[in-house]
Amino acid sequence: MARPCLLAAGFAWLAGSLAGAVEMPTALEAGPFLTGLRPDRITISWQTKEPTTGRVECRFGRQRRLADSPAPARLHQVTLAGLPPATECSYRLFVGHAATPFWRFRTAPDGPAPVRFAVYGDSRSNPEKHARVAQAIAAHDPAFVVHTGDFVSDGRVRAQWVAQFFVPAAELLRGCPILPAMGTHEKHSPVFYDYFAPPRELLWAERLRGAPPAAFPTAGWTAWRFGSLDFLVLNSYASVKPGDPQLVWLEQALAECRGTWRIVVAHEPFFSSGKHGGSEKLREALLPLLLERGVDLVFAGHDHTYERTVPFADGDDSSAPPLVQIVTGGGGASLYKVQPGPWAAHASSTLNFCIVGVEDDALVVSAYDDASRPLDCAVLTKANGRRDFGEAVPVAALEFLAAAKRFKSFSFPHPGAEPKSKEFSFSAANPYAHEMVGELSWEDAEGNGWALEPPSQTVRVAPRGKATVRFTARFDPTAAGAALAAAPQAVLRAAGRSVAVPAFAIEAPPRPRKPEPPPPPPEPTDPFDLEEEEEE
Helix, strand or coil, rough: CCCEEECHHCCCCCCCEEECCCCCCCCCEEEEEEEEEEEEEEEEEEEEEEEEEEEEEEEECCCEEEEEEEEEEEEEEEHHHCCCCCEEEEEEEEEEEECCCEEEEEEECCCCCEEEEEECCCCCCCHHHHHHHHHHHHCCCCCEEECCCCCCCCCCCCCHHHHHHHCCHHHHHHHHCCCECHHHHHHHHHHHHHCCCCCHHHHHHCCCCCHHHHCCCCCCCCEEEECCCCEEECCCCCCHHHHHHHHHHHHHHHHHCCCEEEEECCCCCCCCCCCCCCCCCHHHHHHHHHHCCCEEEEEEECCEEEECCEEEEEECCCCCCCCEEECCCCCCCCCCCCCCCCCHHHHHHECCCEEEEEECEEEEEEEEECCEEEEEEEEEEEEEEEEECCCCCCCCHHHHHHHHHHHCCEEEECCCCEEEEEEEEEEEEEECCCEEEEEEEEEECCCCCCCCCCCEEEEEEEEEEEEEEEEEEEECCCCCCCCCCCCEEEEEEEECCEEEECEEEEECCCCCCCCCCCEEEEEEHHHHHHHHHHHH
């Protein structure tokens, strides 16, 4: 029986105002927004235009809690603890002597439960577009929202956080806790951590080589559990060399995952068909580990597109657990063109967000544009510990096909009137546990003066090894039908997939040297000067 892409609304969460027309306090500049969601607590934050005191009133059932922010400040953060799990709560702020309307949130469950959440990113630079996306997300009533980074144009400028993020997304953030990832444009700014530094117990830093928790509040990576979901949020711009803190932490965090679904969030994608492309550095350092430890799903941004990969696995048999990656970088920033790569199951250039529904053994990802029109849908299922994500492609094959970008850096010298040749080479790295096998051949390399050797070659790279691929290009302008502009295409093939790109760019002909100007004519001789010389 086909499983619908939109799960039943029975597990949608309510968010929004409980009160009627209550005016917002004029001192309130940004917020409130919710972070640190757990079964028994949540952190409520807000920012005022001038330093002031604050208070939060929270109600659930017949109980009422008050929590103060007593010191005059502009940024206020109040953690409400001791809340019951999976419970709808209402809250309001007292800013100075003025009160806000009531809004609602729901605490996390203390065990597996159906849930619907949202994912989007790259909301920077265009507040009006971001507002449309945020309003569309809010209409789906998610339990929480994951942001894949690039909140604002320059994360060091606090005013941009107000104008580009908190104001456009205000309706969403009041009732929907956020799980943030560090993006390029956050620039490791302290402002990012001012707003989003997670509670200490969520960092797991105290388990990292015995380091004190205070050493890692600004690391930019964290782990979080919601019901049957284990989230691992990475910092794409922190070092991932062997032995570095983020990688050591990630290995520990993966070992301690107990949920049904393991989801990684990072700003930069592993594979992408957009302007930036996938990060080769992160693929080499992280992807083998994520595949080995059974990560199911990766969400990323960075490229302002929507893209879902085919399932891929480290191996070519059904026992290797597959992984799917989704790029959702259409939260408001100017869009990039997309040319689907061989890893793409679906790719488009449009404002977008994802709604993810989890119920029992199924995880359903539905992608929408800013008008909530469906873009894509993927159903991932598990039964008896086995995944049904669709037929998986060996990740080593995708790694070989991603080497097509190497050809963008190649150039062939303009031959002029004489035949010319040049040797090229590139490194093919295989960081995975299974052999990489691919083929390199050429198109448009016959009958037009071009010759490439070898005409085709099989490339084999041992597990966790490297190999150098070499070829020689020759152009003869005197050959019949020679056409310099018809540069050959490099074609890479692996696992039944292929990609074709120009083999190289043709350099412009050298500019002819300008002739040297003639020497100036000699100055005319003055006859009177000669007469004076003779008299002397």
